[in-house]
Amino acid sequence: MSAYPQGTAAAHGLAACHVCGKASSAALHRCPRCEAPIHVRKPDSLQRTIALLLTAVVLLLPANILPIMHTENLGRVTPSTILGGVVLLWEEGAYPIALVILIASVVVPIAKILILSTLVLGVARASTASPHDRARLYKVTEMVGRWSMIDVFVVAILVALINLGDLLTIRPGNAALAFAGVVVSTILAAGSFDPRLIWDQVPAQKESDA
Amino acid sequence: MTADAAQTRAATTPVACLECDLLVDLGPLAPGQRAQCPRCGTTIAASPKQGLHRPLAFALAAAVLLMLANVYPFLAFKASGLERVMTLTESASALYDDGSRVLAALVLTFIVIAPAVLTASVIALLVPLVTGRRYPWLRHIGRLVFVIGPWSMAEVFLIGVLVSFIKIAKMATMLLGPSFWAFFAFTVCLTAALAALDRHYVWNAIEGRDA
Ligand SMILES: [Zn+2]
Numbered sequence: 001m002s003a004y005p006q007g008t009a010a011a012h013g014l015a016a017c018h019v020c021g022k023a024s025s026a027a028l029h030r031c032p033r034c035e036a037p038i039h040v041r042k043p044d045s046l047q048r049t050i051a052l053l054l055t056a057v058v059l060l061l062p063a064n065i066l067p068i069m070h071t072e073n074l075g076r077v078t079p080s081t082i083l084g085g086v087v088l089l090w091e092e093g094a095y096p097i098a099l100v101i102l103i104a105s106v107v108v109p110i111a112k113i114l115i116l117s118t119l120v121l122g123v124a125r126a127s128t129a130s131p132h133d134r135a136r137l138y139k140v141t142e143m144v145g146r147w148s149m150i151d152v153f154v155v156a157i158l159v160a161l162i163n164l165g166d167l168l169t170i171r172p173g174n175a176a177l178a179f180a181g182v183v184v185s186t187i188l189a190a191g192s193f194d195p196r197l198i199w200d201q202v203p204a205q206k207e208s209d210a
Numbered sequence: 211m212t213a214d215a216a217q218t219r220a221a222t223t224p225v226a227c228l229e230c231d232l233l234v235d236l237g238p239l240a241p242g243q244r245a246q247c248p249r250c251g252t253t254i255a256a257s258p259k260q261g262l263h264r265p266l267a268f269a270l271a272a273a274v275l276l277m278l279a280n281v282y283p284f285l286a287f288k289a290s291g292l293e294r295v296m297t298l299t300e301s302a303s304a305l306y307d308d309g310s311r312v313l314a315a316l317v318l319t320f321i322v323i324a325p326a327v328l329t330a331s332v333i334a335l336l337v338p339l340v341t342g343r344r345y346p347w348l349r350h351i352g353r354l355v356f357v358i359g360p361w362s363m364a365e366v367f368l369i370g371v372l373v374s375f376i377k378i379a380k381m382a383t384m385l386l387g388p389s390f391w392a393f394f395a396f397t398v399c400l401t402a403a404l405a406a407l408d409r410h411y412v413w414n415a416i417e418g419r420d421a
Contacts, residue, residue: 004231007232007233007249008226008230008231008232008233009224009226009231009232009233010231012233014224014226014233016225016226016227016228016231018228019352019353019356019357020352020353020356020409020413021225021226021228021254021409021410021413022223022224022225022413023224023225023226023233024224033223033349033413033416033417034349034352034353034413034416035349035350035353036353036357085377089376089377092380094376097372097373097376097377100369100373101373131230131250132250132251135229135230135250135252139229145360146360146363146366147366147369149320149363149366149370150366150369150370150373151370151373152313152316152317152370153301153317153321153363153366153367153369153370153371154370154373154374154377156301156302156304156305156313156317156370157285157296157301157370157371157374158374158377158378159301159304159305159308160296160300160301160303160304160305161285161287161294161296161374161378161384162287162294162378162382163294163304164289164290164292164294167289167290167292168289168381171308172305172308172310172313176310176313177310177312177313180313180316184316187360191360195228195229195230196228196229196230196231198230199229199230199231199249199250200231
């Protein structure tokens with residue numbers, strides 16, 4: 001008796017390659033078709049995901065507290081934070097852009113961390129919540145993560161473009177690197193979570209023989 | 211099992227759904243046909259209508275556009291009679307000059323290096339496949355194509371340009387240079403090329419099988 005649901009590659013002693021999809025003997029270490037490393041399930045998936053999520057949480061603090069950029073205008077230096085930038089855009093009446101930044105820089109990273117933690121907990125506690133819903137949540141976190149990088153790119157563009165010496169210069173703040181670190185660690189966290197773990201607790205039933 | 215069926219079976223590679231691990235027996239798909247996982251509903255394979263010519267054409271166009279995007283001014287900025295022009299790579303080099311070296315390396319990777327490597331590897335993969343040549347190194351290029359994707363953030367950078375535009379609008383005039391439009395078109399072409407690249411179809415082609 002296999003510990004894996006009937007009909008899965010794992011139950012047949014096969015490991016599916018994450019790069020090309022081929023199912024090969026789990027005894028092999030590399031996929032015979034594309035030579036990528038293969039595993040029945042991603043090794044230490046939950047531990048790695050949690051470690052990367054903790055990294056993201058720790059970096060989230062400096063990313064939101066420290067200034068993301070400094071504006072130097074005639075000798076006066078004005079620091080601005082991520083949230084400060086959103087508030088400023090809102091006050092100027094640029095509502096759609098303020099919302100874009102609020103969602104990309106604040107809502108998405110936090111939602112991503114919460115969702116991935118819930119998915120890890122769900123697997124660890126053998127949750128009975130719908131695997132379809134959980135799999136859908138996972139796919140969303142996988143897709144939206146990169147869009148959080150917008151604010152970092154805005155800083156990069158403003159620093160390169162606005163460089164008029166004493167008159168007006170924009171310099172990067174320490175939050176920019178911290179925030180890039182948040183985005184990179186959440187992308188890596190989503191990549192180390194193995195969605196097959198969600199389905200391993202569900203008996204497989206084929207709806208058709210096709 | 212008839213001899214014919216046995217032959218078809220031998221000609222297909224056993225594949226598993228990458229989301230739920232269900233082992234699926236994929237026969238050859240007709241052009242335009244899609245195979246969904248019966249257990250979780252994920253699309254496992256989608257046979258392209260026009261084979262690999264279409265993604266190749268888009269990837270070639272993308273390569274030319276990315277080169278153009280690195281030649282001309284990307285953005286210009288005018289305030290109080292002063293003008294500053296920046297190129298695409300300056301968005302990374304200005305950070306480097308300011309001492310933010312790690313951040314500069316990340317930005318350069320996400321907006322230039324990863325998109326360029328991705329485009330080049332799609333071309334290096336598809337030219338031999340379309341002309342019917344098979345080389346042992348194709349599998350390494352194929353792996354690169356399917357692994358580097360999340361780190362290519364050209365389209366995210368475009369939204370960043372839009373946001374910068376609005377942030378600056380109050381204090382100065384910002385102008386889009388020819389490189390911006392080249393980069394915009396590059397992003398569209400690369401996205402179209404990747405959308406037409408089906409994992410299952412491509413790997414069957416690399417192995418020299420019909421999908
Ligand atoms: Zn599935």
